[in-house]
Amino acid sequence: MQTAAQRVEHQLTDKGYVPVYTTRVIEQPWDGYSATDHQTWSTLFQRQRELLVGRAAKEFVENQERFGMSADAIPKFSDLNRVLKDSTGWELIAVEGLLPELTFFEHLAARRFPVTWWIRKPEQLDYLSEPDLFHDLFGHVPLLLNPVFADYMQAYGAGGVKAAAIAPEALVNLTRLYWYTVEFGLINTPEGLRIYGAGIVSSKGESIYSLDSAAPNRIGFDLERVMCTRYRIDTYQKTYFVIDSYEQLMEATRPDFTPLYARLADQASVPAGSVLDSDTVFQRGSGEGWLNDGDV
Numbered sequence: 001m002q003t004a005a006q007r008v009e010h011q012l013t014d015k016g017y018v019p020v021y022t023t024r025v026i027e028q029p030w031d032g033y034s035a036t037d038h039q040t041w042s043t044l045f046q047r048q049r050e051l052l053v054g055r056a057a058k059e060f061v062e063n064q065e066r067f068g069m070s071a072d073a074i075p076k077f078s079d080l081n082r083v084l085k086d087s088t089g090w091e092l093i094a095v096e097g098l099l100p101e102l103t104f105f106e107h108l109a110a111r112r113f114p115v116t117w118w119i120r121k122p123e124q125l126d127y128l129s130e131p132d133l134f135h136d137l138f139g140h141v142p143l144l145l146n147p148v149f150a151d152y153m154q155a156y157g158a159g160g161v162k163a164a165a166i167a168p169e170a171l172v173n174l175t176r177l178y179w180y181t182v183e184f185g186l187i188n189t190p191e192g193l194r195i196y197g198a199g200i201v202s203s204k205g206e207s208i209y210s211l212d213s214a215a216p217n218r219i220g221f222d223l224e225r226v227m228c229t230r231y232r233i234d235t236y237q238k239t240y241f242v243i244d245s246y247e248q249l250m251e252a253t254r255p256d257f258t259p260l261y262a263r264l265a266d267q268a269s270v271p272a273g274s275v276l277d278s279d280t281v282f283q284r285g286s287g288e289g290w291l292n293d294g295d296v
C-alpha cells in the first residue's frame with residue numbers, strides 16, 4: 001500500500017512547492033488492502049452502525065444492506081457499482097483524494113461519485129482531516145441509492161460547473177450548500193430528528209454531538225442563509241441546517257441561482273453581517289424555522 005508521501009505530487013507555485021493530489025481515475029487496488037486496512041473498515045463499520053441506530057436517517061442502514069456492505073471486508077467498488085447501475089445509474093470511481101473543485105463538479109454532473117480508495121490508519125479512527133474510503137463509502141454512497149438525493153447530487157455538480165464560470169464568490173456560496181447539506185445535514189423524520197450528512201455519519205463524536213448536545217444551533221433549512229454561513233473545518237459545527245425531506249432540498253435548489261449569486265455579491269443590498277459566522281443569529285425574518293434544543 002502506498003504511503004501518504006507517495007500519494008501526493010508537488011506543484012511549484014508562488015508559495016513554493018505545494019502538494020496536489022492527482023486527478024487520475026484509477027482502479028480500486030482491492031488486492032492491495034492489508035489485513036489492518038480491512039480491520040479498520042470493520043471496526044469503524046461496526047462502531048458507527050451501532051451508534052447510528054435511532055440517529056441516522058433510515059436510508060443509511062437500509063441502503064448499506066442493499067449494497068451488501070458489511071463489517072467483513074472493505075467493499076469492492078465493482079460490486080457496489082452493479083447495484084447502483086440498476087437503480088439510480090450512479091457510478092463510483094476510485095481517486096487518490098480531494099480533486100480540484102471543477103473536476104469534482106464535472107464528475108457529479110455526470111453521475112460519477114469520486115471515492116478515495118485508501119483507508120485511514122488505526123491511529124486515525126476518530127479523526128482525520130481529509131476524506132478517506134470510510135468517509136466516502138459509509139457516509140456518501142448509501143444516499144446515492146435514494147432517487148431524489150441522487151438527482152440532487154447531480155444537479156449540485158451541474159450547478160458547480162455553472163458557478164465556477166460565474167465568480168469565485170458564487171463558488172464559495174455553493175460550497176456552503178454542499179457543506180451544510182451533503183456533509184453536515186440533519187433531517188426531520190416522523191421518528192424524530194436524524195442525520196443524513198456524510199461528515200456526521202462517518203464521525204463517532206459528531207454523530208453524538210450533532211443530535212445530543214445543547215451547544216449547536218439546529219435551524220430550518222434556508223437556502224440564502226446557508227449560502228451566507230461560514231463553516232468550520234477543524235471542529236464540530238456550531239450550526240446544523242435541518243431539512244424536512246430530500247424533496248424539499250431538491251425543490252429549494254431547483255431555481256437558477258444566478259440572480260441569487262448576484263444579489264449576495266452585491267454587499268449593499270444585504271443586511272450588515274451577511275456573511276455569517278455559523279453561530280451568528282440571523283437578523284432577517286422572525287426567527288421562523290428555528291428549532292430549539294427542547295424541540296429535538
Ligand SMILES: C[C@H](O)[C@H](O)[C@H]1CNc2nc(N)[nH]c(=O)c2N1
Nearest residue numbers: 097098099100101104114175178
Ligand atoms: C464541493 C466541495 O466543497 C469540495 O470543494 C470538493 C472538492 N473536491 C473533492 N474531491 C473529492 N474527491 N471529494 C470531495 O468531496 C471533494 N469536495
Ligand SMILES: N[C@@H](Cc1ccccc1)C(=O)O
Nearest residue numbers: 155156159253254255256257
Ligand atoms: N439550481 C442551481 C443548481 C443547483 C441545484 C442543486 C444544488 C445546487 C445547485 C443553479 O442554478 O445553479
Ligand SMILES: [Fe+2]
Nearest residue numbers: 131183198199
Ligand atoms: Fe465528504
